Amino acid sequence: MAVRPMTAEDAGTAMRELTRFESPSMSATIENDIGLIVSHADGPHFWDRDGRRYLDLTAGSGVHALGHGDPGLLTAMSEQLHRFAHGGWQLGCPARAELSGRLAELLPWPDPVLLYCTTGSEAVEGALKVARAATGRRQILGFLGGYHGKTGGSLAVTANSSLRRDVTELPIAALSLPYPSARGYLTAEVVSSEAEFAWGKEILEHPDFGLDDVAALVVEPVQGAGGMLAASPGWLSQLREFTRKHGILLVLDEIYTGFGRTGSMFGFQHDGVVPDLVVLGKALGGGLPVSLVAGPRAVMKRIASLRQTSTFSANPVACAAGNYVVRRVVEDDLSRRAAETGDALAAALAALRIPGVEITLCGRGLMLGARVHTTGGADFVKAVVARMRELGVLVLRGGSDGEVVKLTPPLTLPADAATAAIEAFATAIRDELAR
Template sequence: MTSVPTATPAKRLVRTAMPGPRSLALSGRKAAAVAHGVGSTMPVYAARAHGGVVEDVDGNVLIDLGSGIAVTTVGASSPRVVAAVQAQVAEFTHTCFMVTPYEGYVAVAERLNALTPGDHAKRSVLFNSGAEAVENAVKIARTYTGKQAVAVFDHAYHGRTSLTMAMTAKSMPYKHGFGPFAPEVYRAPLSYPYRDGGLSGAESAARAIDHLEKQVGADTLAALVVEPIQGEGGFIVPAPGFLSTLLDWCRSNAVVFIADEVQTGFARTGAMFASEHEGLVPDLIVTAKGIAGGLPLSAVTGRADMMDSVHPGGLGGTYGGNPLACAAALAVMDTIEADGLVARASDIGELVAGRLRRLQADDSRLGDIRGRGAMIAVELVDASSGAPDPGLAKAVAAFAHGEGVIVLTCGTHGNVLRFLPPLSISDALIEDAFDVLESAFASVTSTM
């Protein structure tokens, strides 16, 4: 007989050492069945999740400050999403939009065209993952411009496929041993206010443009791809004016400006899209992660003339815009609007940043607090030298994990703690999680 799961309490609850016995047993099965190249931040196996908590198979309830890497923005089992997917799965699970299309795909495209920045005519195309969408945005830019080169930035992360590995900056674990990589991908210096020596956004942009003009040439550059706030690279927020100056340069030189909003999109930063914070209107915008409440879906949305430059059949894929994922995406967008989650993201950001600043006041190892909305990070450093301290980040995260708080690290040096809670999380859960983090910093000595 199948047991009926009980409701997961909306509070942290540590019943066993973590991982507990059932998770340890599953870890043994994983080791025997799953390729060892697939790692896990926490070897704690989920049984159910909602709001801001994840319950594991041993009955531990963890506070979720990661949202499955910014995916479950509206919660891991949001009622509207659950209902929409249940209704759709009873109708059909797949036909392939390229064979017999369906309304859900069209409806998602219509919503994306309306929600993304700019009031120009737009088109959208749907895929499965962020990396797939990035690759297709590059395909569109190359077709439209007739040029081949692509520019990306220091610390960038754009995916794990062949082309997006070339676009991603960090070698281990994303690129190491997997070359050779796709050609015609060039890297420019990013605006990194904490480590730029006081450069303004305009000055940082001038540095990047000079680099591109000398080493690539605008006449060969099809696209510039940039995360408005870097994700895996460390939640780096460029100085004001950096992105807008680059956009102006792209427009003057027939270069397609592509905003990779895979991690920043769908209310995460206190705006529907992070580009809005600086009034940017990208030519193409790439979205994924938070778009469909945990179901695999991604998109490229952009100027109609650019999007329509690709020949029929040149874009698509067997599963792209799966009907279940489209139903979920529509429910996510409804939930963001109905529940006021854009404003909620800003409130969460103020609470998280406030707790981090309180910690920073007494601990100079917290070097830089940055981000927007519910996408906040702290860069951890050696107190005396300011050098990145990845050991400290690892130790603090491990302490939090043991106490039932899911925390993620990131950054080129692995020295950044990032906070991406579901926007449905309560203030009480956030406060409890940061009480744990406060204990972690008090317990962990310098690792340098």
């Protein structure tokens, strides 16, 4: 079907109505930080109101693993939409059953059980419910820099205190442990994984801490909002050993990292770790909202009937999309492609030499971050991101200090697009230094 191009008048009207009618919780960022109204998208690109093309290095915050508008994905969605669009979580359908089977083949337990949700935040909440039901304990542990959602329960393990200000009864997060600052596989300059966990372990094992009431420890293999920090080799294994020793469930939040983005199907596979629960979402739906909690039957059966449901859980169209996405990731070996493209991007970034700026890398696969060190701090990085947008490349900022440029393109990113991205990044830095 042909897409009618959005005119400047269309986009101007859309922006005015958006800022007039929508809450500033979202509209302020759209108007002031992004400033784009998208007309249409295809592959790794989208076009704005004036017909300008942009290289999308955000992939919708990691959602579009296959890029925008994949024909097979659109066909899968359309066919299911015409068969049966929605009936509520109480009604099954072949697409849902097929997706469950596909995922069961990929998950690390011999008898996995899935709990479908809609959003990532909801799935995190579901994981916390399962953990508390399975252990009979109440407390949850997270990590500094961790982001797990903005709903009431997920905010308890999201480290950023500003996200709780004025909107929740929770004054602080659950105890946030130090996340290793090492740059994952991108550098050999890391301390031992045992040393990285020593400080937190000392606190947790103190007799006054009350470790016997901790139900779960929730962690991201690579922190997204935290600035693309990747757990250094062996660190997740240290967490696995600790949690098993103390009867605590290890929950891997793979909402961002899952389905090939880090160079393996799941981020926990880099360390050969088998978690107790995994939370999945984002890329699974190919642009439609579907998420889930997965774990071994012995753990998942502990949550009682009706404790976690929502109207749109396992929506048939989203499940059809999920089947296509998972099949493509497996058959096209997109995990390997993400690893190779990520290595190439990292090498090109590491080779940049720009006087007045120090660039350090973090992340893994196609979940990369470039930390830009200058005297200008976060304001300089914000200006670099804006300049890249002027040059036709869309990226987002991250990190607790806002000084990381996040690179999370589609896993299908072409080599020439990767080259263009590095050139735009370098040009934007030089242009801002010259101002």
